[in-house]
Amino acid sequence: MVSPLFVNRSWLTAYFRQTSPTALYFRLRLLYRSGSMVMTELLFDSEHTVAFLVDLLNTPSPTGYHTEAVEIIEKAFRALAIPDLIIERSVKGALILTWPGEHNDTPRGLTAHTDTLGLMVKEIKSSGRLKLTQLGGFMWNAVEFEGVTVQTFPGQRFRGTVLPVEASVHIHRGAGDNPRNADTMEVRLDARVQSADDTRALGIEVGDFVFLDPR
Numbered sequence: 001m002v003s004p005l006f007v008n009r010s011w012l013t014a015y016f017r018q019t020s021p022t023a024l025y026f027r028l029r030l031l032y033r034s035g036s037m038v039m040t041e042l043l044f045d046s047e048h049t050v051a052f053l054v055d056l057l058n059t060p061s062p063t064g065y066h067t068e069a070v071e072i073i074e075k076a077f078r079a080l081a082i083p084d085l086i087i088e089r090s091v092k093g094a095l096i097l098t099w100p101g102e103h104n105d106t107p108r109g110l111t112a113h114t115d116t117l118g119l120m121v122k123e124i125k126s127s128g129r130l131k132l133t134q135l136g137g138f139m140w141n142a143v144e145f146e147g148v149t150v151q152t153f154p155g156q157r158f159r160g161t162v163l164p165v166e167a168s169v170h171i172h173r174g175a176g177d178n179p180r181n182a183d184t185m186e187v188r189l190d191a192r193v194q195s196a197d198d199t200r201a202l203g204i205e206v207g208d209f210v211f212l213d214p215r
Contacts, residue, residue: 052076060149060211062118063135069114070095119148119162119210122182124200128193129186130160132210140180147213148187152203159190160210 061069074095077087086098095114117138123131130150143162150158165184178184187210193199 057214060118060151060209061114061116062120062209062211063115064120065118065151065209066093066114073114116212118212119143119187121150121187121204121206121208121210123206124196124204125186126196128195128199129188130199130204130210131186132162132182134182135209140182140185143212144180144185149211149213150187150189150204151209151211153205153208154203156203158202158204160187161190162186163188 056069056072059068059072070089070093074087074089077085077097082099084100086096086100088096088098090096115136117134117136119132120135121130122133125131144164146162148160148162150160152158162185164178164180165186166178189199189202189204191199191202193202
C-alpha cells in the first residue's frame with residue numbers, strides 16, 4: 001500500500017495550474033478512496049463553476065428541446081476523464097452516467113432534469129403576431145414583457161417580446177385589469193411583419209419553440 005500523502009494548499013495551487021478544477025477534485029477523491037492520499041484541504045474554484053452554470057443557463061432548453069443543454073453537460077463530464085465512467089444516451093436523448101463503485105449490491109442513483117419553462121407557437125395571427133401555448137406550468141403574468149427567441153424548424157432564430165394583446169393602458173383603459181392567459185397574450189416579433197404571410201415568409205410556423213430569456 002502506498003504511504004499516505006498529505007496535501008497542503010501550496011501543492012494544490014500548483015496542481016490547479018495543470019488541470020481543470022473539477023477534474024482535480026475527482027482525481028484527489030479517487031486517490032483518497034484508494035488509501036494513497038489523505039487530504040487536509042481542498043480548494044474550490046467558484047469562477048470555473050459559475051462559468052459552467054452561466055453557460056448552461058444561457059442555453060435554451062424548454063420541455064421537448066433539450067439537445068443543446070445535454071451536449072454541454074456531456075462535454076463537461078467527458079472533460080473530467082473519470083476512470084471507468086460510462087457515458088451513454090437513451091433513445092430519447094437523456095444523458096446516462098454510470099460510475100461503478102467498490103460494491104454493486106447497493107447501487108445509488110441521482111436524477112436531474114435539464115428542461116426549463118418555455119412556449120410554443122400555437123397560431124400565427126392575421127396581424128403577424130404569435131399566439132402561444134405553454135411548455136410547463138407558470139402564470140402568464142410571470143412572463144409579461146419578457147424577451148423571447150423564436151426558433152424555426154430549419155434553425156433560424158428571431159427575437160420578440162411577450163405582450164398583452166391590449167398592451168397600452170392609455171389606449172385600452174381597462175388593460176391593466178384584463179386577465180392574462182393564452183388568449184390575451186401574444187408575441188410581437190422584432191421584424192417588419194403585418195400579416196400571417198409576412199411571418200411565414202420568415203420561416204416561422206405553428207409548432208416552433210419559443211425560448212424565454214434566462215434571468
